[in-house]
Amino acid sequence: MANISIWTGTSYFFPGDTPFGYYDYDYQFQTDADKVAKFCAQRLGYPLVDIELQSGSFYTAFEQAVTVYGNELYSFQSRDNYLSVEGASTSSFLNQALVNNNLAPVIRQSYTYAEEAGTGGNIDWYSGSIHLTSSVQDYNLGQWAIDNNVTGGIEVKKIFYDRIPAINQLYSPWAGLGPGATSAVGLTGLAGYGPATNFILMPLSYDLTNVNAIEMSNDVRLSNYSFQLINNKLKIFPIPTDEDHGLKLWFNYIKIEDRINSAIVHDGSKVNNLFKMPYTNPVYMQINSIGRSWIFEYTLALAKEMLGYIRGKYSTVPIPGAEVTLNQSDLLSAATAEKEALIARLREYFDSTSRQALLERKQAESTARQSELNQVPMTIYIG
Amino acid sequence: MALFGGSRDISLFRKVNRELMGNIISQEVVYYKCDVQETKVNMYGESSGGRVFNPPVLINALVERQDQTAPIENELVGFQWPISFKFLRDDLVDANLVTEIGDFIMWNNGYWEIDNTNANQLFVGKDPNYPYYDDNGNNPLNPGLENFGYNVSIVCTAHYVPADRLNIIKQRL
Numbered sequence: 001m002a003n004i005s006i007w008t009g010t011s012y013f014f015p016g017d018t019p020f021g022y023y024d025y026d027y028q029f030q031t032d033a034d035k036v037a038k039f040c041a042q043r044l045g046y047p048l049v050d051i052e053l054q055s056g057s058f059y060t061a062f063e064q065a066v067t068v069y070g071n072e073l074y075s076f077q078s079r080d081n082y083l084s085v086e087g088a089s090t091s092s093f094l095n096q097a098l099v100n101n102n103l104a105p106v107i108r109q110s111y112t113y114a115e116e117a118g119t120g121g122n123i124d125w126y127s128g129s130i131h132l133t134s135s136v137q138d139y140n141l142g143q144w145a146i147d148n149n150v151t152g153g154i155e156v157k158k159i160f161y162d163r164i165p166a167i168n169q170l171y172s173p174w175a176g177l178g179p180g181a182t183s184a185v186g187l188t189g190l191a192g193y194g195p196a197t198n199f200i201l202m203p204l205s206y207d208l209t210n211v212n213a214i215e216m217s218n219d220v221r222l223s224n225y226s227f228q229l230i231n232n233k234l235k236i237f238p239i240p241t242d243e244d245h246g247l248k249l250w251f252n253y254i255k256i257e258d259r260i261n262s263a264i265v266h267d268g269s270k271v272n273n274l275f276k277m278p279y280t281n282p283v284y285m286q287i288n289s290i291g292r293s294w295i296f297e298y299t300l301a302l303a304k305e306m307l308g309y310i311r312g313k314y315s316t317v318p319i320p321g322a323e324v325t326l327n328q329s330d331l332l333s334a335a336t337a338e339k340e341a342l343i344a345r346l347r348e349y350f351d352s353t354s355r356q357a358l359l360e361r362k363q364a365e366s367t368a369r370q371s372e373l374n375q376v377p378m379t380i381y382i383g
Numbered sequence: 384m385a386l387f388g389g390s391r392d393i394s395l396f397r398k399v400n401r402e403l404m405g406n407i408i409s410q411e412v413v414y415y416k417c418d419v420q421e422t423k424v425n426m427y428g429e430s431s432g433g434r435v436f437n438p439p440v441l442i443n444a445l446v447e448r449q450d451q452t453a454p455i456e457n458e459l460v461g462f463q464w465p466i467s468f469k470f471l472r473d474d475l476v477d478a479n480l481v482t483e484i485g486d487f488i489m490w491n492n493g494y495w496e497i498d499n500t501n502a503n504q505l506f507v508g509k510d511p512n513y514p515y516y517d518d519n520g521n522n523p524l525n526p527g528l529e530n531f532g533y534n535v536s537i538v539c540t541a542h543y544v545p546a547d548r549l550n551i552i553k554q555r556l
Contacts, residue, residue, distance in 0.1 A: 001473075002390035002530070006398060050402045052395055313392065317399050318506050320445050320469035320536030324403065 009047060011037045011055030018056075018063040028285040029066070036062045036296055040303040052310050053303060061302035065295045070282035072343065073291075076350035078277040088271050090278045101355075112263070115254075118157055123258045125157060126150075127250060132236075134245040141251070142232035152257035154232065160250040161227050161236055166215040298342050305335035385531040388507035393533045396506070400471050400535075404443040412446065412468055413439045414480060415487040415551065436487065436551065440478050445469040446490055464543040466495055472502065472537050482539050487549065494549055495541035506533035 013033040015024035023029040037058035041051050074095075078085075081099040087108070115121030128148070130139050145154040226237040236249070271277055287295070312328025351357060404410070421435035449465040468488055475482065482500045489495075509532025515522050522528050 002394045003397075004391055004394040049406075050398060052398060310395065317396050318504060318533070318535045319400050319403060320471055321447070321467075321504065321538050322445075322469075324399075326399070 005054065007037075007041050007046060007051045007053050007055065007058075009038075009041070010034075011058070013055075013059060017059045019060055020063060020067075022063060022281045023066055023284045026284040029062075032284075032292070033059050033062055036299050039296060040300045043300050044304065044307060051307065053307055057306055058299070058303055061299045061306065062295070064302055065298040066284055066287075067281055068298060068343075069287070069291060069295050069346070070279075072346050072350065073282065074277070074279035075274075076347070076354070078274050078279065080354050082274060082277070085271050085277060087265075088278075090269055090271055090276055093278045093280050095280055095282065115259070115262075121262075123254050123262045125252045125254055126154075128154075128253055129248040129250045130234075132240040132244045132247045132249055134240055134242045137235055137237070137239045139234040139236070139249075140232065141229075141234055141253070145232075145253075150255060152255055154253040155256050155259075156229055156232060156234075156251050156253045158252040159227050159229060159234065160252075161225055166211045166218065169214050294342060294346060298339065301335050301338040301342060304331050304338070308332035308335055385507075385509070385525050385528060388509065388531045388533060390511075390530045393506070393511075396533060396535075397471075397473055401443075401474075404445065404471060404474075408443075408445065410444055410446050410490075411441055412444045413489040414442055414478075414482075415439050415489065416480065417483070417485050417487070434485075434549075439489070440480055442470065442474055442478055442480070444488075444490075462543060462545075464493070464495075466490075466541055466543070468495075468539045468541065470537045470539070472534050475537060482537050486539075487544070487551070488539070488541060489551075494544045494546055494551070496544045497539045497541045499540045501538040501540070502534060502536070504535040504538075506535055507531065510534045 011034050013030050015021065015030070017033075018024055034055075037055050040058050040061070041053070044051050044053075077094070077099075081094070083105045084099050084102050085094065086105060111121045113121075115123045118125070128141075128144065130141070130144060141154065141156055228235045228237075234251075240247075265272075308328045308331030310328075311326040312332065316323035316325050416437040418435045418437050422430050423432050424430045445468075447467045447469065451462070451464045454461050454463060468490070470482070482497060484497050484499065486497045487494050488497065509528070511529050511532050512534065514525075514527075514529035517523065525531075
């Protein structure tokens with residue numbers, strides 16, 4: 001005849017009494033475990049009524065409550081800090097870390113724009129060239145990619161088939177030659193270099209005016225080198241002549257698949273989702289009285305739930321000549337409501353201290369303070 | 384293989400029953416077991432010297448009483464008070480007590496002689512004392528059936544007996 005012992009009124013916690021043993025060697029957890037067991041049993045009616053739970057039941061609920069508390073806390077921390085931690089190493093835990101805001105996610109985002117603007121990013125630009133053919137105006141760069149074993153297609157970023165940039169046609173006013181000689185000197189390859197023999201420092205706006213004038217002149221008077229690129233089909237202007245035949249036309253391109261591949265970093269040691277945020281279970285002794293109070297209440301709700309399930313395994317219990325219905329439904333409904341209320345309270349508490357909420361509150365405080373200060377009479381001191 | 388009504392569940396039932404009967408309802412009776420060996424009978428099976436009882440046993444019970452009546456029989460006024468005593472069988476086992484017809488129960492300073500006993504309240508329809516073992520001590524259909532089911536109670540129906548008909552004398556409070 002099995003005789004399973006139930007709560008006797010006292011308990012003595014030993015490491016190993018909880019299912020997972022997360023906090024078993026935390027001496028404050030050890031101390032509180034027996035107190036919590038007594039608290040729960042008495043809140044459930046002991047010693048006026050028997051409580052069909054064992055000390056291990058209370059320890060289990062206590063361990064779970066601490067873990068749930070930690071989960072809620074670190075889930076909140078993960079949400080609040082995710083952008084600052086995404087991409088960080090998972091090897092060092094953040095439980096004790098102060099995570100400051102950083103610009104890493106913004107910079108990462110800017111890479112994609114930089115790539116498109118050709119000013120940075122993390123996509124390689126490749127160079128390619130085609131040989132011009134006399135009288136041939138159209139060149140298929142897509143076919144060029146296939147012929148050169150570039151898979152996934154290319155996107156041409158730059159065609160080096162243009163007139164000399166206006167700046168290269170401007171010889172430095174420092175050269176002492178005066179603005180009239182700039183175009184000729186630029187063509188010799190010396191554009192932009194000045195020996196500083198001119199001792200009149202011209203304002204920069206003077207150079208910019210000249211450059212704009214040259215550029216406008218090229219557009220209007222010299223409608224020479226130009227091209228059109230649609231769907232990697234290159235049409236160049238003017239039509240190459242015999243003199244151009246065999247010359248190389250250079251261009252820059254990216255591999256289209258690099259745009260996606262560069263955005264994906266395969267590194268298992270980095271934080272790439274919420275569930276890789278390096279948080280562990282909390283250290284019980286570091287939880288303050290507010291947190292512990294919540295844990296005690298949640299332990300009670302869990303114990304109540306356990307007791308409800310125990311008393312409710314059978315809808316009725318046989319007694320001599322009759323049956324009785326225990327209070328399982330009351331226990332279960334109360335436990336469910338209490339658990340939900342406790343979780344909601346904790347989440348509300350955490351959410352009210354998020355970075356966003358704190359900043360909003362600070363802003364409101366600042367506004368209120370300013371408003372208050374505006375009410376202060378400004379007396380005029382007459383000495 | 385049996386799944387429900389295992390010995391752990393029965394342990395819970397036992398505790399609930401003992402809490403209910405012992406701490407909450409708290410009805411107690413005194414059970415007088417008739418000592419058949421010590422009771423002298425004549426050649427007609429009559430115990431002219433009166434019945435002899437074992438020492439009384441105090442035990443929890445649920446007492447279900449009917450109304451008292453005073454029927455007139457043979458121009459004599461009688462007194463009837465039908466009653467049934469419901470025992471938790473485990474309590475009787477612990478007290479080493481077997482209820483039988485002819486035993487007496489004292490409750491509320493009255494005495495009742497047991498007319499019938501009934502052990503027919505089986506949880507999940509099984510009595511763990513009958514696990515249907517074969518010659519090798521096995522039950523091929525349900526091994527371990529002795530750990531399932533519960534023989535909950537023994538219900539004794541009894542009739543009222545005036546105290547002066549018994550050899551039971553109250554000697555002290």
